[in-house]
Amino acid sequence: MQYTLITGASMGIGKALAEECAKEGMHLLLVALPGPELDQVCQDLVARYGIQAHPFAIDLTLEDAPRKVYDWSQTNGYEVNILINNAGFGTGGLFENTPLATYINMVRLNNQALVEMTYHFLPELKRHNNAHLLCLSSMEATLPLPYKAVYTGTKNFIYSFCLAIREELRPSTVRVSILCPGPVLTNPDGLKRIESQGGKGQILMTMPEKVAKIAVKKMLQNKAIIIPGALPIAIVRVLNLLPILWRMRILERVFRPYRDM
Ligand SMILES: NC(=O)c1ccc[n+]([C@@H]2O[C@H](COP(=O)([O-])OP(=O)(O)OC[C@H]3O[C@@H](n4cnc5c(N)ncnc54)[C@H](OP(=O)(O)O)[C@@H]3O)[C@@H](O)[C@H]2O)c1
Structure with a gap:
């Protein structure tokens, strides 16, 4: 039996991706930090969609944790044909x-x-x-954001890494996609950041369910870069046309409210 493995699936975009995959009839392996939410998500999806879902609670930042996830899947005979690397976090300031x-x-x-x-x-x-391999980057992957320097750097890394291995893996059966959402209303920290942007942030803001629906559809169509929403796509295109120093000045001005977060 084939499974889709999703990291960070207990809440936010990861949970919404799990639901979207369950709707497609995929069986699931869901990974997140220890806590009751993960078991709850599995039980809920099994009851509503008649699929199989197994939780694995682990802190992925601990040494060798990803290897333990792999060993768990092998020991139980779970064959993984879709890997969704979603777990991640950011800070502003x-x-x-x-x-x-x-x-x-x-x-x-x-x-x-x-x-x-x-x-x-x-x-x-x-x-x-x-x-399929789907990795969570961000709309800001190609727009380095002042006041989110490390987060933006990690998302740029994911973007470059995925584009590179997509090409390496072109002769194989593995299709690689990068998901680059704009602001998504998931956790209270994110909400605080979106609110600090006033109207601008709220125009761009989207819900995890909408992001997940687009993401799973486009991943299955083998789209390389998935940016959910027409406005985020337009913003990324226009800003990337500008000379880099102008672009950075504009981004610094727009994201100045993050400075003291
Ligand atoms: N929200 C946005 O605006 C936005 C925009 C663009 C990209 N993204 C990216 O989308 C992804 C998901 O974001 P989100 O907003 O949905 O996040 P979230 O609501 O904070 O959920 C994060 C998920 O990751 C899990 N997690 C956190 N630390 C972990 C660790 N050390 N080991 C294992 N699992 C861990 C959490 O598990 P527990 O619940 O058990 O703690 C939770 O399931 C991230 O990569 C983020 O960078 C988010």
Whole structure:
């Protein structure tokens, strides 16, 4: 039996992706931090969609955690044909105002764990004819955001990494997609950041369910870069046409409200 494995699936975009995949009839392996939400999500999706869903609670920033996820799937005979690297977090504010430990954790989760998960599961994905790898980057991957410097860097890493291995994997059965949403209303921190942008943030804001619906559809169509929504697509295109120094000045001005977060 084939499974879709989703990290960070207990809430937010990951939970919405799990529901969208369940609607498509996919069986699920859901990974998140220990807590009651993950079990709840699995039970709910099994009851509503008649699929199989198994939870694995682990902190992906701990040493060798992705290997433990892989070992768990192998021990139980769960064959993974779709891997969705979704778990990640960000902070806003002047670079030097956030503790270094937070940045280290961010890089570990957003980048190191993602690379390790991909590395461990790739041979397994390659065994399937209908294999997909979907990674969560962000609309800001190509628009470095002042006052979110480390987060924006981790998302740019994911963007470059996925584009590169998509080309490497073109002769194989594995199709690689990058999901680059604009602001999505998921957790209270995100809401605070979106509100600090006033009207601008709210115009762009979207709901996790909408992002997930577009993401799963486009992933199955083998779209390389998935930016949900016409307005985020237009903004990314227009800003990327500008000379980089102008672009950075504009972004600094727009994101100045994040400075003291
Ligand atoms: N929200 C946005 O505006 C937005 C925009 C663009 C891109 N993204 C990206 O989309 C992804 C999901 O964002 P979100 O807003 O949906 O996040 P979220 O609501 O905060 O949910 C994060 C998920 O990741 C899990 N998680 C956090 N730390 C973990 C760890 N150390 N080990 C294992 N699992 C961990 C959480 O598990 P627990 O619940 O168990 O803690 C939760 O299931 C992230 O990569 C984010 O960068 C978000």
